[in-house]
Amino acid sequence: MGSYANGSTCANDVPPSAEEMKDPAFPLKTMPPHANGWLNDMKISSPTAIRVNIGNPGAFDPMYRAWTKKYPSALNAFEKIVAYGKGKKTVLFLDYDGTLSPIVDEPDNAIMSDQMREVVRNAALHLPTAIISGRSCDKVFDFVKLTELYYAGSHGMDIMGPVGETGSDTDNRSCMNSSIKQDKEVKIFQAANEFIPMVDEVFRLLVEKIRGIDGAKVENNKFCVSVHYRNVNEKDWPLVARCTDDILKAYPRLRLSHGRKVLEVRPVIDWNKGKAVEFLLDSLGLADSGNVLPIYIGDDRTDEDAFKVLREDKRGFGILVSSVPKESHAVYSLVDPSEVMDFLKKLVKWKEEEALK
Numbered sequence: 001m002g003s004y005a006n007g008s009t010c011a012n013d014v015p016p017s018a019e020e021m022k023d024p025a026f027p028l029k030t031m032p033p034h035a036n037g038w039l040n041d042m043k044i045s046s047p048t049a050i051r052v053n054i055g056n057p058g059a060f061d062p063m064y065r066a067w068t069k070k071y072p073s074a075l076n077a078f079e080k081i082v083a084y085g086k087g088k089k090t091v092l093f094l095d096y097d098g099t100l101s102p103i104v105d106e107p108d109n110a111i112m113s114d115q116m117r118e119v120v121r122n123a124a125l126h127l128p129t130a131i132i133s134g135r136s137c138d139k140v141f142d143f144v145k146l147t148e149l150y151y152a153g154s155h156g157m158d159i160m161g162p163v164g165e166t167g168s169d170t171d172n173r174s175c176m177n178s179s180i181k182q183d184k185e186v187k188i189f190q191a192a193n194e195f196i197p198m199v200d201e202v203f204r205l206l207v208e209k210i211r212g213i214d215g216a217k218v219e220n221n222k223f224c225v226s227v228h229y230r231n232v233n234e235k236d237w238p239l240v241a242r243c244t245d246d247i248l249k250a251y252p253r254l255r256l257s258h259g260r261k262v263l264e265v266r267p268v269i270d271w272n273k274g275k276a277v278e279f280l281l282d283s284l285g286l287a288d289s290g291n292v293l294p295i296y297i298g299d300d301r302t303d304e305d306a307f308k309v310l311r312e313d314k315r316g317f318g319i320l321v322s323s324v325p326k327e328s329h330a331v332y333s334l335v336d337p338s339e340v341m342d343f344l345k346k347l348v349k350w351k352e353e354e355a356l357k
């Protein structure tokens with residue numbers, strides 16, 4: 001067991017020597033090669049935001065302006081989007097953090113504004129709407145508090161929807177009736193039930209492991225665990241990567257993906273937000289229909305799986321929420337949650353006008 005000057009204890013095959021620990025690059029140098037790769041990804045997935053003039057994105061930054069040529073603003077391209085969706089059934093998929101609520105330092109404080117809640121509720125009254133989040137279903141429901149929606153928590157591994165609307169009992173996955181908040185009867189689809197005890201165990205081990213790293217936080221999302229480093233001094237990021245790696249090497253059935261200043265520990269199964277989109281479209285009876293326009297709005301690397309599905313199927317559009325230029329499988333872009341709200345309002349207005357025709 002190697003122990004660090006700041007009090008955190010990371011198990012290590014070979015304990016670091018006193019000489020090694022004096023080296024300012026110590027945690028990085030002693031990391032296994034793949035954990036070094038993680039550190040690279042930690043940096044890439046946490047770019048510094050540039051100043052964007054809301055309402056006129058790119059006005060301050062020529063690189064952003066050039067980027068929106070490749071990923072045009074979904075607000076500017078709205079007419080084109082609805083022209084494509086004319087006569088089709090529009091289905092809306094929304095990520096939560098960074099899409100419906102702004103990114104904040106403390107994950108428990110990622111509150112959705114009442115105004116946004118009303119806009120999402122309105123959208124759900126006009127078109128099937130699902131929230132697909134890395135958080136557990138219960139947590140995201142506690143933030144959103146809308147019973148009109150479908151919820152796919154834990155990166156799509158835990159799906160709930162209004163009774164009679166979701167739930168095809170496929171493959172070897174379980175699908176059961178249950179009830180959640182407000183006594184609302186729902187159907188639940190869970191893609192990785194058997195992983196719950198393992199994920200819980202890893203959560204507890206990680207909490208213990210990173211206890212000494214100032215600012216680090218571990219969150220239990222039922223089928224996944226999030227290791228947050230947003231509030232960790234950058235010099236300690238290698239320590240976060242190494243502590244996580246130390247735990248994960250005993251769990252080959254768990255893997256790691258990267259979000260916004262967060263390491264996401266999840267089961268090694270062929271399931272992600274893209275699969276959740278396919279599952280929901282299937283549940284709605286729209287899987288093989290050429291008459292459907294799915295729109296997915298998200299800000300995170302984990303949303304790319306869903307963007308990719310829509311792009312490859314050539315059916316709908318991914319919309320990336322970002323104030324920095326990023327490569328993406330999305331087709332369009334929006335700067336931030338306030339632009340997401342404007343887009344949803346426009347969508348509802350269009351649906352209302354369509355209904356009057």
Ligand SMILES: O=P(O)(O)OC[C@H]1O[C@H](O[C@H]2O[C@H](CO)[C@@H](O)[C@H](O)[C@H]2O)[C@H](O)[C@@H](O)[C@@H]1O
Pocket residue numbers: 095096097098102103104105106107108110132133134135219221226228230259260261262264300302
């Ligand atoms: O799929 P999402 O709904 O976007 O969830 C992804 C993760 O979001 C949360 O973390 C992110 O937002 C926090 C609050 O703004 C922020 O503090 C953190 O740095 C971000 O990574 C959530 O806490 C995670 O559990 C989700 O996996």
